[in-house]
Structure formats: C-alpha cells, structure tokens
Amino acid sequence: MGIRHLNADTSIEEVMEIIDQDAGVIIDNVLNQSQLNKIREELDPFLVNTKKGQDDFTGYNTRRVGALMARSPECRVLALDPLINDVSKKFLEPHSDGYQLHFTSAIDIAPGESEQILHRDRGVWGGYIPRKIETQLSTVWAITDFTKENGATQVLPGSHKWDRNREPLEEEICFAEMKKGSVFIYTGSVIHGGGANNSDKNRLGVFLHYAPSWLRQEENQYLSCPPHIAKDLTPELRALMGYSKGGYVLGFYSDPEDKNGELESVSPEKMFGDSKDKYGFINSADKLVSNSSERK
Numbered sequence: 004m005g006i007r008h009l010n011a012d013t014s015i016e017e018v019m020e021i022i023d024q025d026a027g028v029i030i031d032n033v034l035n036q037s038q039l040n041k042i043r044e045e046l047d048p049f050l051v052n053t054k055k056g057q058d059d060f061t062g063y064n065t066r067r068v069g070a071l072m073a074r075s076p077e078c079r080v081l082a083l084d085p086l087i088n089d090v091s092k093k094f095l096e097p098h099s100d101g102y103q104l105h106f107t108s109a110i111d112i113a114p115g116e117s118e119q120i121l122h123r124d125r126g127v128w129g130g131y132i133p134r135k136i137e138t139q140l141s142t143v144w145a146i147t148d149f150t151k152e153n154g155a156t157q158v159l160p161g162s163h164k165w166d167r168n169r170e171p172l173e174e175e176i177c178f179a180e181m182k183k184g185s186v187f188i189y190t191g192s193v194i195h196g197g198g199a200n201n202s203d204k205n206r207l208g209v210f211l212h213y214a215p216s217w218l219r220q221e222e223n224q225y226l227s228c229p230p231h232i233a234k235d236l237t238p239e240l241r242a243l244m245g246y247s248k249g250g251y252v253l254g255f256y257s258d259p260e261d262k263n264g265e266l267e268s269v270s271p272e273k274m275f276g277d278s279k280d281k282y283g284f285i286n287s288a289d290k291l292v293s294n295s296s297e298r299k
C-alpha cells in the first residue's frame with residue numbers, strides 16, 4: 004500500500020474519502036515556482052541562523068522555524084488555501100463549532116539526519132481526548148521535492164484505525180514522496196515521522212496544522228504573531244489564528260487599559276475594529292445548557 008495522489012483540481016469528496024480510509028493523501032503540483040521562490044526568500048533569513056534540534060524527536064540535523072504567519076506573507080496564502088480549509092472544516096467540525104490554525108513550522112531536514120521517532124501528532128494533548136474525536140488536520144507543503152532518499156515524511160496509511168498498541172512493521176512504512184509545490188494532507192491520528200536524509204541536499208517542508216477551536220494550540224499564535232503584527236493581516240486570517248471566539252464566551256478578552264467599558268468581555272476581533280462576531284448572541288438559553296453535556 005502506498006500514499007495515494009490526487010490532482011490539484013480534485014474534489015473535496017475525493018479528498019475526504021481517502022482521508023477516511025488512509026488518513027493521508029497527496030495533492031500534486033498546487034504551488035507554482037514563483038510561490039516556491041517567495042517562500043524560500045521569506046524563510047531563508049530565519050532558517051540560516053536557527054539552531055538544529057537537540058533530541059531524537061526534533062532531530063540533530065533538522066532546523067525548525069515557526070511564527071510563519073508573522074514571518075512569511077506567502078505562507079499566509081497557504082494557510083488560507085480554499086481546498087485545505089474546506090477539508091479542515093469537514094474533518095474537524097463534526098466535533099467542534101469551528102476550527103483554527105494550530106501550528107506553523109518550516110522543517111528543514113539536512114543531509115545525515117536519521118529517521119524521526121514515529122508518532123501520532125494528537126499526542127500533544129497527552130492522550131486525554133477520546134479517539135472518536137479527530138483533533139488535527141495537518142498539511143505539509145513541499146518546498147523541495149520530497150523523496151525517500153532526502154527525508155520524505157514516513158507514514159503508516161490506515162494507522163488511525165489501529166489498536167493503540169499496534170506497532171508498525173518496517174515493511175508497512177510508506178513515504179510521502181512528492182514533487183515540490185505539492186501538499187501532503189494527513190491527520191492527527193495517523194502514525195508518521197520525518198524520514199532519514201541520505202541525500203546531499205536539504206528537504207524543506209512548510210507544516211501548517213489545524214485543530215478544533217476549543218483546543219489549546221500547539222504553537223501559541225498570539226505570542227508568535229502578536230497584535231502589532233496581526234493588525235496588518237486580513238480579518239479572515241486573524242480569525243483563523245484564534246483572534247476570534249470559538250463559542251459564545253470562548254476566547255473573549257478585556258482590554259486592560261480600557262476604562263470606558265467599550266472593550267470589556269468582547270471578541271478579539273474588536274481589537275482590530277472588526278465588527279464580526281459569529282457568536283455575539285446566544286440562540287437560546289436552552290440550547291446553551293443542552294450543549295454543555297456530552298453530545299453523541
């Protein structure tokens with residue numbers, strides 16, 4: 004079994020079908036060369052001085068650069084990609100009233116790196132979330148080609164349905180091999196890990212992950228892209244990053260300087276003068292109470 008590939012003009016139905024079966028799928032050739040060049044130019048100044056990882060998980064020959072919404076205008080375009088956002092919505096909203104950007108990282112695997120420990124990304128929440136709730140929709144945008152030789156992500160398609168203790172066999176491991184400009188979509192429940200780089204060139208991917216709006220984000224978006232930078236982003240992107248509410252009162256803020264009562268218990272959208280607040284009013288008190296116990 005390998006990882007299936009779809010064309011860039013694929014339908015959301017095809018993507019969802021494969022995600023359901025394999026928990027991973029590649030969409031070929033989405034980005035053009037000029038977009039790839041821009042991403043390179045925007046990330047290189049940060050990648051060049053970043054220290055390599057320091058343990059078996061982050062890799063001793065791998066560089067990771069975050070805060071991509073603040074640092075890279077082109078990565079903002081990727082975060083808002085319409086197909087990816089449709090897939091995130093469909094995949095995550097059965098267990099949430101919304102979804103948010105959860106993690107941004109450029110992962111640059113240098114020659115000589117060994118395989119990353121295989122894992123399920125949902126482990127960041129400590130294993131407390133029932134498996135029936137999908138917690139993450141992830142993307143890896145290939146900025147260089149991804150090959151088995153240069154460290155393409157290792158993946159165990161279908162492992163989202165395995166018993167939690169089932170260990171992968173060597174021969175079950177597949178590789179997210181793809182041309183630069185393609186995107187690998189996978190879920191928080193599939194076993195995967197970075198590959199070993201046995202080539203003489205670096206492998207660079209832009210990782211953008213999404214999660215239900217009620218979960219704590221892996222990368223703190225408010226510190227990685229603070230308000231003085233976020234003010235220049237689009238309202239749509241800000242809302243996706245969490246500068247918005249995730250429910251009637253979830254994620255409100257009060258401006259500590261405000262003595263006029265104007266920015267008291269309001270949606271973060273107000274900070275930027277946006278009037279939108281999807282959860283500004285409760286539909287009914289009954290619904291609010293009934294939603295507070297477990298939904299089937």
Ligand SMILES: O=C(O)CCC(=O)C(=O)O
Nearest residue numbers: 110155156195196197198
């Ligand atoms: O670099 C890769 O291909 C995968 C990285 C990864 O899975 C992680 O750091 O969680």
Ligand SMILES: [Fe+2]
Nearest residue numbers: 122124195196
């Ligand atoms: Fe991972």
